[in-house]
Amino acid sequence: MFISRLPGSRGTLHAMTNIAVIGGGRIGEALIAGLLASGRDPRTVFVSEKSSERATQLSRRFGIRTLSARDAAEAADTIVVAVKPGDVESALSEIGDVFELSDNDKVVVSLAAGLSTSWLESKVPAGTAVVRVMPNTPMLVGKGMCVVSAGRYATDENVAFVSELLEPVGRVAVMAESALDAVTAVSGSGPAYFFLMVEAMVDAAVALGLPRPAAMELVVQTFLGSAEMFLAEEKQTGTLPSAVASELRYAVTSPGGTTAAALAEFERQGFRAAVLDALGAARDRSVKLGELY
Numbered sequence: 001m002f003i004s005r006l007p008g009s010r011g012t013l014h015a016m017t018n019i020a021v022i023g024g025g026r027i028g029e030a031l032i033a034g035l036l037a038s039g040r041d042p043r044t045v046f047v048s049e050k051s052s053e054r055a056t057q058l059s060r061r062f063g064i065r066t067l068s069a070r071d072a073a074e075a076a077d078t079i080v081v082a083v084k085p086g087d088v089e090s091a092l093s094e095i096g097d098v099f100e101l102s103d104n105d106k107v108v109v110s111l112a113a114g115l116s117t118s119w120l121e122s123k124v125p126a127g128t129a130v131v132r133v134m135p136n137t138p139m140l141v142g143k144g145m146c147v148v149s150a151g152r153y154a155t156d157e158n159v160a161f162v163s164e165l166l167e168p169v170g171r172v173a174v175m176a177e178s179a180l181d182a183v184t185a186v187s188g189s190g191p192a193y194f195f196l197m198v199e200a201m202v203d204a205a206v207a208l209g210l211p212r213p214a215a216m217e218l219v220v221q222t223f224l225g226s227a228e229m230f231l232a233e234e235k236q237t238g239t240l241p242s243a244v245a246s247e248l249r250y251a252v253t254s255p256g257g258t259t260a261a262a263l264a265e266f267e268r269q270g271f272r273a274a275v276l277d278a279l280g281a282a283r284d285r286s287v288k289l290g291e292l293y
């Protein structure tokens with residue numbers, strides 16, 4: 001069910017592949033920025049964006065062409081749909097006849113939360129290869145987490161192709177589609193939980209009398225360094241068991257010390273229960289989004 005690859009193991013398969021990104025919003029931009037920062041030729045990326053102001057911004061920022069959804073899809077082998085779930089149907093209808101007219105097999109990659117591959121397949125000509133991906137915004141800096149699931153007509157080659165296309169923007173895992181609602185709750189929405197924690201800690205630090213810029217530096221560097229410790233462990237041992245989190249936490253927690261006092265307060269305030277309920281709510285919302293359209 002789970003094949004995970006570290007970034008950096010990319011091949012050359014995608015050097016010449018044209019990619020159409022339909023929807024140049026936050027996640028579309030993160031993908032484009034990550035792909036270009038990794039060395040992809042801007043002439044191989046097209047964006048279609050409803051807002052002309054946004055389209056101009058993207059084209060200026062990245063030196064890529066902005067086209068209509070139909071023209072972008074026609075020019076590309078890989079069509080990435082990066083619009084809100086409620087806009088996916090109309091975006092796909094705009095490119096409808098491109099599949100029939102084209103002599104190459106195009107792959108449709110949906111980044112939309114909640115929408116199943118079977119629903120997506122019902123909006124494109126029968127037999128079209130559809131791959132569902134749950135990305136996250138750290139793609140912007142090449143540190144994304146993308147989980148890839150194959151639709152009914154997507155071959156192993158299609159999945160390998162899409163995985164390789166995404167490797168330059170972070171880590172890629174292949175999972176069964178049944179996992180994707182939970183994945184969305186964990187890694188798709190996850191950056192927002194982290195940013196909330198940063199905000200909360202910075203505000204708390206200010207309440208303790210630290211200047212806000214210093215508080216921000218302390219918090220961000222602490223999280224960055226802590227995350228790097230996991231990577232160091234993985235590099236050293238080749239695995240990342242969840243017990244590593246406990247061990248690293250124990251190493252900070254002196255008996256009767258400051259950390260133990262803080263952790264006891266987190267437990268008293270129901271921190272773990274809040275996390276459990278929050279991720280459950282995100283998972284349920286993803287399921288619901290799939291039923292809405």
Ligand SMILES: NC(=O)C1=CN([C@@H]2O[C@H](COP(=O)(O)OP(=O)(O)OC[C@H]3O[C@@H](n4cnc5c(N)ncnc54)[C@H](O)[C@@H]3O)[C@@H](O)[C@H]2O)C=CC1
Nearest residue numbers: 023025026027048049050082083084085087091111112113
């Ligand atoms: N923002 C995030 O962190 C993540 C978002 N996603 C998924 O990515 C999709 C996009 O989300 P965001 O980028 O946050 O939304 P967004 O609202 O920032 O971007 C969507 C963009 O699509 C454009 N658009 C709408 N219909 C269009 C059409 N027919 N043709 C061309 N452009 C069109 C809009 O003008 C807008 O700029 C959603 O389906 C969401 O579930 C998935 C993972 C993470």
Ligand SMILES: O=C(O)[C@@H]1CCC=N1
Nearest residue numbers: 112113184188189190
């Ligand atoms: O909030 C959302 O619906 C999207 C999907 C995952 C992250 N952002």
